[in-house]
Amino acid sequence: MSAPTIGQAPPAAPRTGRPATRRRSVQGRADARFGLLLATPALLLVLGLVAWPALRTTLYSLQRVNLAGEESWAGLANFRTLLTDEQFLGSLTTTVLYAVGFLLVSTLLGLAFALLLNETFHGQWLARSLLIVPWACPWVMCGIIWKWFVDGEVGALNGALYQLGVIDSYAAPLSDNTGALVVAVLAGAWRQASFTGLLILAGLQTIPRELPEAAMVDGANIWQRFRHLTLPWLRPVIVVVVIINTIFGFMQFDTVWALTQGGPGDATSVLSIYLYQQLFVYTNTGLGSATAVVLGVIALVLGFVFVKLLYRSTAIAEGVE
Amino acid sequence: MRTSLLRRTLVYGGFALFLVWILFPLYFTALSSFMTPSEIGSVPFHWLPEDPTLANYVAIFTGDSAPFSSGQDGGIVSSTDAVARLMPAIGRSLLVGFAVVASNLIIGGAAGYAFSRYEFRGSTLAYLLLLASRVVPAIAIVLPFFIVFRQAGLLNTSLALVISYNAFTLPLAVWLLKTYFDSVPKELEEAAKIDGASRLRCLLIIVVPIARPGLIAAGLLVFLEAWSEFFYSLVLTNGLTVPPVVAGLQNLQQFSWTTLAAATMFTVVPPVLIALAFQRYIVTGLAAGSVK
Structure with a gap:
């Protein structure tokens, strides 16, 4: 107013x-x-x-399907069956072994390749081009290539080791339980180490040139520079790579299938192969889907850890800057 | 100090091991494809073919499953069919790859651009869910595809593969392209808008040409993924594309590794050449797709 x-x-x-x-x-x-x-x-x-x-x-x-194709509610019965199925449990163990081997070999080799290719040497350009080659090979082809590469009759690996005098007679690792798993890990890691190397190398190339030089002036040796400069810088990339390699290790189907189809016996029957057999050989959709859910949960948990770790490492990186 | 002997030994020793690790298995495959089965099995191993042959490659072109048998086992018709499937499979692989790339660049490009430029209600959540869908393993969700395609009569068709491949390539394409659009400055678009261009016109005339490197990188990664895909092609089509056809050759009796090696070369050489030719794009795409 x-x-x-x-x-x-x-x-x-x-x-x-x-x-x-x-x-x-x-x-x-x-x-x-x-x-x-x-x-x-x-x-x-x-x-x-x-x-x-x-x-x-x-x-x-969560359903059971009878021979007539009628579906009925089964609750957790399929999961209970899985837990008592020796084949499933064996497959789970094999998968964990495979994934751990795959993760270690791919990550360590990839890191070593990246560090190597970040150095200056004659042929560096060639090495950098070659690094992408295994990554470009389809997974299933890696399995086929390695299957015949280590073959007990025609394989070149046997040929080379024999001529170098390392072995007295040709060996057939794929007919041996441990040997088959080791070759399956190597065949998969052959491709994944390249992927890992490409990513880590890209990370290494973002390190400003002044940093290592300054550290060298301060008297830091190679190991100290790696431990306190390179490694912290690479942390986000390494987190990404470790999680991707773990997920790929758990989900691997193509390479193992081409190499052994799960054999000898069940020695390399990883979860993805168990899943394939339940769904498309035994047409047991309930058990197959329960296995799929187990695989999906593993992937989701790993993905969740991934986001958490990445969030933390970017927070750390931002805190530093 | 930097060129110390120790460092040089380590670097060149490492380089040698690196070359062996990458090239030895591939060299063996290439070598086998130019040999006869009896020569590849000889002890001591032949590091070069004594009598190079193209019979393995000819066999693949002509669909002959047993190029080195003397003709008494001509009765294995099924295996001949299996080899004859390889050439059509290459055509179908290309077709499926191009179709998936086209749909991904259009649909995924539109979405990537939207997430980069236009906020709408729930856009952040939608984008995060799209990214999260990358975590769902393809192998775990194959059964519903199988059942629906069987009902629709799409099993054993290329269309089934084009549709299902979108499940794993589309989120990748959106992710790559959104990241790329984020790095393209907005100023040009804003200037065009002030000049009266519509949003759609802006996108087509200004953004698409600038975004070409990003589109190429995404297209290449999607194509390689489609070309390499094995599991869905095996399960949904019983082998319409190259990888399952080649893998299936291993199950045939009378089939020699040398011919399989030639088939393997056919499957491996195209993606390797693409990767080498477009290395820069691909590495940028990989790094963006996995780190951001």
């Missing part, structure tokens, strides 16, 4: 401000609509091609 004073000028501001905000929000809403429109096909496809099959698989794992 009191007369407006000069000091109470603000009421005038909205009058000029409001149309501007409205215009911006109209613009904003149209922008949002355009964005949603562009993103919708991809979102629908991912819902239909990933989320729905994942949900459906989970439902199948």
Whole structure:
């Protein structure tokens, strides 16, 4: 009621401000609509091609299908069967062994390759080109190539070791339980070490040149520079690589299938092969889907750890900067 | 100190081991493909073919499963069919690859651009869920695809592969392209908008040409993934594309490793050449796709 004073000028501001905000929000809403429109096909496809099959698989794992194809609710019976199935438990052990071997060989070799290719030497350009070659080979081809490479009759590995005098007679590692698993790890790691090397090398190349030089001036030796400079710098990349290698190790099918089809016996029957057999050989959709859920949970847990670790390491990196 | 003998020994020793690790298995495969079965099995091992032969490659082109047998075992018709499937499989692999790349660049490119430029209600959550879907293992969700495709009569068709491959390549494409669009400055688009260009026109005329390197990188990675895919092709089509056809040759009796080696070369050489030719794009794509 009191007369407006000069000091109470603000009421005038909205009058000029409001149309501007409205215009911006109209613009904003149209922008949002355009964005949603562009993103919708991809979102629908991912819902239909990933989320729905994942949900459906989970439902199948809780069902029992009889010979007539009728489905009935089974609760957790399929999972209980898995826990008492020696083949499944054996397969789980094999998978863990495989994944650990795959992770170690791929990561350590990849790290070694990256460190090597980050040095300056004659032939460096050649080595950097060659690094990508195994990565470009399809997984299943890595299995085929290695199967024959270590073959007990025609394999070149035997040929070379024999001529070098390392072995007295040709060996056939794929007909031996441990040998087959070792070759399966090597065949997979042959490709994955390249992937690892490519990523770590890309990380190494982002280290500013001044840093190692400054450390050298300060008298740090090679190991100290690696331990306190290179390794912390690479931490985010290494976290990524370790998690990816672990997931790939647990899910590996192609290489092992081409190499041994799970044999000899069940020696290399990893979970993915057990899953394939349950679904498409024994057509036991319940047990197969329960195995799929186990694999999916492993992947999700690893993915969750991945995000956590990555978040922490970027937080650390940002804290440092 | 930097060129000390120890360092040089380590570097060149490491380089030698690196060469052996990468090239030895591949050299053996290439060597085998130019040999006869009896020569590859000779002891001591022949490091070069004494009498190089192209019979293995000819066998693949002509669909002959036993190029080195003397003709008494001509009765194995099924294995002849298996080899004859290789050439058509190469064509189908290319077709499936191109179709998946096209759909991924259009659909995934649109989504990647949207997530990079336009915020909408739930856009962050949608993007995170899209990324999270990368974690779901393809092998674990194959059964619903199999059942639906069987009902729809799509088993054993290329279409089944084009559809299902989108499950794992589309999130990858969105991810790569969103990361790429983030690195493209907005100023040009804003200038074009002030000049009155519509959002769609802006995207097509200004953004797509600038984003070409990103589109190439994403397209290459998606193509290589489609070309290499084995499990879905094995399960959903009983081997329409190259990898399962080649892997299937191993199960045939009378089939020699030397011919399989030639088939393996056919499968491995195209992606290797692509990777070598576009190394820079691919490494950038890999690094962006996994680190961001």
